Amino acid sequence: MSVAVTPRKVVIAALLVGLALLPLYASLSGTPFLLTLFTRIIILAMAAVSLNLILGYGGMMSFGHAAYLGIGGYTVAILAFEGVQSGLVQWPAALAASALFALIVGALSLRTRGVYFIMITLAFAQMAYYLASGMARYGSDDGLSLDNRSEFGGLLNLSNKTTFYYVCLILLYASIYLVWRLTNSRFGMVLRGTRSNETRMLAIGFPTTRYKLAAFVIAGTMCGLAGALIANHTEFVSPAMMYWTRSGDLIVMVVLGGLRTLFGPVLGALALLFLEQFLPAIISAAVRPFNPVNAAKAGEYWQIVLGPMLLLVVLFARGGIDGLLRLLSSRERHG
Amino acid sequence: MTLFVEQCLNGLQFGLLLFLLAAGLTLVFGIMDLVNLAHGSLYMLGAYFAATFAAWTGSFVLGAVLALGATLVVGMAVEVVAMRRLYGRDHLDHVLGTFGLILFFDEAVRLIWGPGGLSLPLPSWLSQPVHILPGIEYSAYRLAIMAVTLTVAGFLYVLVMRTRVGMLIRAGASNREMVAALGVNIKLLYTLVFGLGAALAGLAGLMQAPILTVQIGMGENILILAFVITVIGGIGSIRGAFVAALLVGFIDTLGRAFFPQLLHAFLGGPAASTAAPALSSMLIYILMAVVLVAKPEGLFPAGAK
Numbered sequence: 001m002s003v004a005v006t007p008r009k010v011v012i013a014a015l016l017v018g019l020a021l022l023p024l025y026a027s028l029s030g031t032p033f034l035l036t037l038f039t040r041i042i043i044l045a046m047a048a049v050s051l052n053l054i055l056g057y058g059g060m061m062s063f064g065h066a067a068y069l070g071i072g073g074y075t076v077a078i079l080a081f082e083g084v085q086s087g088l089v090q091w092p093a094a095l096a097a098s099a100l101f102a103l104i105v106g107a108l109s110l111r112t113r114g115v116y117f118i119m120i121t122l123a124f125a126q127m128a129y130y131l132a133s134g135m136a137r138y139g140s141d142d143g144l145s146l147d148n149r150s151e152f153g154g155l156l157n158l159s160n161k162t163t164f165y166y167v168c169l170i171l172l173y174a175s176i177y178l179v180w181r182l183t184n185s186r187f188g189m190v191l192r193g194t195r196s197n198e199t200r201m202l203a204i205g206f207p208t209t210r211y212k213l214a215a216f217v218i219a220g221t222m223c224g225l226a227g228a229l230i231a232n233h234t235e236f237v238s239p240a241m242m243y244w245t246r247s248g249d250l251i252v253m254v255v256l257g258g259l260r261t262l263f264g265p266v267l268g269a270l271a272l273l274f275l276e277q278f279l280p281a282i283i284s285a286a287v288r289p290f291n292p293v294n295a296a297k298a299g300e301y302w303q304i305v306l307g308p309m310l311l312l313v314v315l316f317a318r319g320g321i322d323g324l325l326r327l328l329s330s331r332e333r334h335g
Numbered sequence: 336m337t338l339f340v341e342q343c344l345n346g347l348q349f350g351l352l353l354f355l356l357a358a359g360l361t362l363v364f365g366i367m368d369l370v371n372l373a374h375g376s377l378y379m380l381g382a383y384f385a386a387t388f389a390a391w392t393g394s395f396v397l398g399a400v401l402a403l404g405a406t407l408v409v410g411m412a413v414e415v416v417a418m419r420r421l422y423g424r425d426h427l428d429h430v431l432g433t434f435g436l437i438l439f440f441d442e443a444v445r446l447i448w449g450p451g452g453l454s455l456p457l458p459s460w461l462s463q464p465v466h467i468l469p470g471i472e473y474s475a476y477r478l479a480i481m482a483v484t485l486t487v488a489g490f491l492y493v494l495v496m497r498t499r500v501g502m503l504i505r506a507g508a509s510n511r512e513m514v515a516a517l518g519v520n521i522k523l524l525y526t527l528v529f530g531l532g533a534a535l536a537g538l539a540g541l542m543q544a545p546i547l548t549v550q551i552g553m554g555e556n557i558l559i560l561a562f563v564i565t566v567i568g569g570i571g572s573i574r575g576a577f578v579a580a581l582l583v584g585f586i587d588t589l590g591r592a593f594f595p596q597l598l599h600a601f602l603g604g605p606a607a608s609t610a611a612p613a614l615s616s617m618l619i620y621i622l623m624a625v626v627l628v629a630k631p632e633g634l635f636p637a638g639a640k
Contacts, residue, residue, distance in 0.1 A: 061427055108624060112631040115370060115426060119566040120627050123620040126559060130620075134613020244559060248372075248434045255431050304442035310435030314428045315420050 006329035008322070012263050015270075019169055023162045035161055041273045042168045043229045048253040048265035049175050050222035055251065056260035057183050058215045059195030063118045064105070064125025065250050068098045068220045070242035072227020074132060077144045077237040087150030087158070091228050098224025099217055101128070106216035110209050122244055132239040143238025150232055158232055168229055172266070175222050180262055182218070191215050256313055258322025267321045275306055337471055342592045343585070344467075348477045350584020351484035355539040356561040357568070357576040358491060359532030365571025366508040366528055369418060370426050372433040374536050374561065375554025376440035377413075381406045381537025382544040382553065383444060386453040395458045402541045403534055410533020414526045422525070441551050452550035455541075480542050487538065488577060495573065504528060508571075560587075563623050569633030579634060583619050590618040 019042065026034040047069055054060040075094040084090065105124045112120055138144045149158040158164045182188050194201045194208045201208050231237050240246070249272065257268025280299035288295040317324060360374050384405045389398025413436070421432055457476055464472040495501040507514045507521055515521045540554070547553065564583050568575025595611035602610070626634060 055427070061430070063430070108628050112627050115364070115570055116566055116627060116631060116633070118370070118426065118430070119562050120624060122559065123563065123623045127617045127620045127624075130613050130616040134610065134616070245437075245555065248430070251427070252431060252434065255427065259427075301442050301446050303438040304446065307435040307437070307439030307442065310438070311417055311432045314424075314432040314435070315417075 008325035008329045011325055015263070015266065016173075023165055027162075032161070035165055037273070037277060039161070039165050039168055039233055040230075041269055042165070042172050043226050043233060044250075044253065044273065045266040045269035046168070046172045046175050046229070047223045047226040048250055048257070048269050049172070049179055050219040050226065051250050052254045052259065052261075052265045053179050053182065053222075054212075054215055054219045055254055056264075057179075057188065057195065058191050058212060058219075060110075060212060060216060061114075061118045062121040062216075062219075063244070063247050063251070064121040064123075064128075065219075065223055066244075066246035067105075067125035067128040067242050068102065068223035069227040069230060069246070070128055070132060070237070070239070071098045071101050072224035072229075073231035073237040073241060074138070074144075074227075075224075076150060076228045076231040077146050078138055080146050080148065080150075081138065081144060085148060085151045087152045087156075090150050091225070094224050094228035095221050098227065099221040102217045102220025102224075103213070106213045106220070110212055110216070122247070125242060125244060125247055129239050129242040129244075132242060139238070141239060143236055143240070146231060146235040146237075149235065150228075164232065168233075171225065171229065175225075176262060176266070178222070182215075187211065187214070252310060256310070256320050258320035261320075261322040264320055264322040271321060275302075275309075279305060338592075340468070340471055341473065342589055344473055344477065346585035346588035347581065348481050348584075349588050350581040351481055351488075352539050352543060353557070353560055353564055353584055354488060354577050354580035355484060355535045356557065357564040357580050358488075358573055359535040360561050361565045361568070361571055361573060361576045363529060363532045364565065366504060367418075367422055367525055369421060370429040370433070371418070371532075372430060372558065373413070373436035373440065374532070375558030376437055377406055377410055377533045377536040377554070378540035378543075378557060379444065379549075379551070379554035380409060380440065381540030382455070382549040383448055383453065384537070385541035385544050386455040386549050387448075389455055395455075395461070398455075399541050403537055406537025406540075407530045407534040410537075411526050411530035413533070414529035418529060419522070419525070437555070444551055450551070452548040454548060455544040457545045476545065483538075483542065487535070491573060500524075500527075560619070563619055567623055567626050567633055569635040572633070572635040575633055575635030583622070586622060587619050590615045594618065 019038070022038050023035055026032055026038075047065065050068075051062065051065045054062055072094040075097045076090045079090045079093060105121065109117055109120045109124070132138075133141050149164070152158070156163060156167065158167065183192065190201065190206050190208070190211045194206070194211060198208050227241075230241070253268035253272050254265050255268070256271055257266065258264025279302040282299075283302055283305060284295045284299035287298040291298070313320065319326065356374065356378060359377075360371065363369050363371050363374075381402055384402035385398050387398075388401040388405075389395050392398055392401070417432065417436065421429055461476045461479060463475055465475045465478065467473045467478075493501075495504060503514065503519055503524055507519070507524055511521055514524075539557075543557075560583065564579045565576055567582070568577070568579035594615040598611045598614065630636075
């Protein structure tokens with residue numbers, strides 16, 4: 001059986017190789033800002049991959065996923081502030097803190113269904129937000145800066161931007177691999193079965209809530225690691241990273257890229273952050289022929305274009321970017 | 336004592352105001368099964384319209400009436416252009432689509448009115464304090480808000496429970512196809528219901544405008560509160576929204592006013608002053624978590640379909 005080469009596979013392969021080669025391109029072309037941008041994309045892609053596990057495969061519509069970014073980030077920042085600089089302590093602590101939070105939130109929230117679940121996960125994230133705003137010792141609303149990135153002895157030097165980029169990239173690929181293994185395991189089958197018909201899974205004899213809780217904790221922990229990375233990346237944490245619109249951004253990435261697909265969240269994170277970065281310039285360029293005076297100013301209002309774009313994706317492009325690529329692939333095969 | 340009475344009244348007023356927002360949300364959710372995050376944007380628009388129209392006409396009341404009409408029209412337009420296509424979709428689609436609308440409205444407001452906030456000055460007859468009890472004065476404007484809100488709550492009850500339109504709305508909520516088959520223009524009915532919800536949000540926004548600054552993003556914080564209320568009350572239940580709105584209004588206002596002192600008395604010292612602001616903001620979320628853990632469908636579950 002030969003493996004068909006489809007546009008979708010080409011795009012994904014190009015993406016994976018391109019991400020691995022990016023630092024080379026950035027240094028050759030003399031555009032170091034690309035490295036910073038892509039490190040951010042990779043970290044947020046990892047958060048989106050973790051959200052996809054529960055939102056996509058598990059059918060759990062969590063609207064508080066940014067809380068784990070904040071908890072992972074704050075754990076690293078607080079430990080650094082208190083004098084613990086070693087990453088070998090900071091990162092496991094970040095994982096443990098977000099896993100514990102996910103366990104508590106999941107155990108309570110999974111008693112509810114549908115919109116109630118959306119809202120209770122949101123409420124817990126808001127609690128984390130207000131908790132961080134109230135920690136006077138750690139900067140309250142203003143946030144907390146890190147003096148140094150996590151230290152790994154002589155093993156790794158995260159202050160080197162290229163090293164840090166590759167650490168993030170390897171962790172992203174590892175989380176995609178983990179999600180792939182999980183969703184194709186017996187555990188993943190039960191999870192997906194529960195999403196499509198929980199009553200039937202219960203009748204067969206699976207304790208579905210326990211499976212969902214396990215998935216919820218795994219996703220929260222993965223996102224906590226992304227939080228530890230983002231604290232290292234920006235060398236700053238603040239309550240704003242847990243605000244509910246941040247959780248909304250993560251949902252946008254997953255759905256924009258393609259719900260329930262392995263690489264969709266990565267495509268979504270890439271697309272959203274690219275739009276954030278380049279849409280202002282595109283709008284300016286589009287306005288310039290008509291109104292040269294206000295062209296630069298028009299770019300500032302890029303969200304007025306992004307908002308309706310999201311709505312259009314919801315209305316017409318079900319399956320997101322991955323869905324479009326699939327459509328392209330099947331069209332080529334049949335005709 | 337004076338302070339306590341005043342804070343209780345503030346809590347009541349805030350709760351009633353929140354009811355206006357929550358009623359619109361719960362109405363739209365209960366009838367169209369639509370999660371509308373853009374509800375807060377309509378609240379913001381109400382405030383901006385009121386500030387603008389009041390400045391144009393020079394009259395607070397006239398400005399408020401015009402603003403109410405304008406949010407009604409915007410709401411109905413949004414329903415026809417966007418919301419109508421989202422009915423029957425997954426809740427995830429609702430969240431994403433209306434999240435896009437928030438971005439659009441926030442940016443549109445920034446484009447039209449600029450990034451700075453507006454203010455809506457009160458006419459002199461509303462800005463005087465009045466004696467409500469011997470020795471206790473209270474803002475006339477806040478009393479006026481309570482009166483308006485209670486009137487609207489009564490009007491809503493009569494509209495939904497006692498009129499022909501209300502009967503159709505309730506019938507449409509339980510079986511859309513059947514109502515349409517009987518020859519009712521269900522599309523128009525939904526547009527009207529959404530417009531009504533928008534106007535309620537606009538009313539809340541324009542009444543809040545003289546108390547707070549009119550600014551971008553003002554809808555986002557209060558939207559979450561309104562969602563908390565609809566969830567505590569039981570989604571789709573107007574009665575539940577009323578009870579939960581008063582509960583949240585009281586707890587939030589009194590919590591912020593007295594919780595720090597209470598905590599100080601128990602814990603004492605620096606521990607209390609660090610924890611108090613965070614804990615008092617968290618109170619209503621804790622309330623919500625407790626309610627949902629005990630009653631996963633809210634306090635007044637709107638009858639199972």
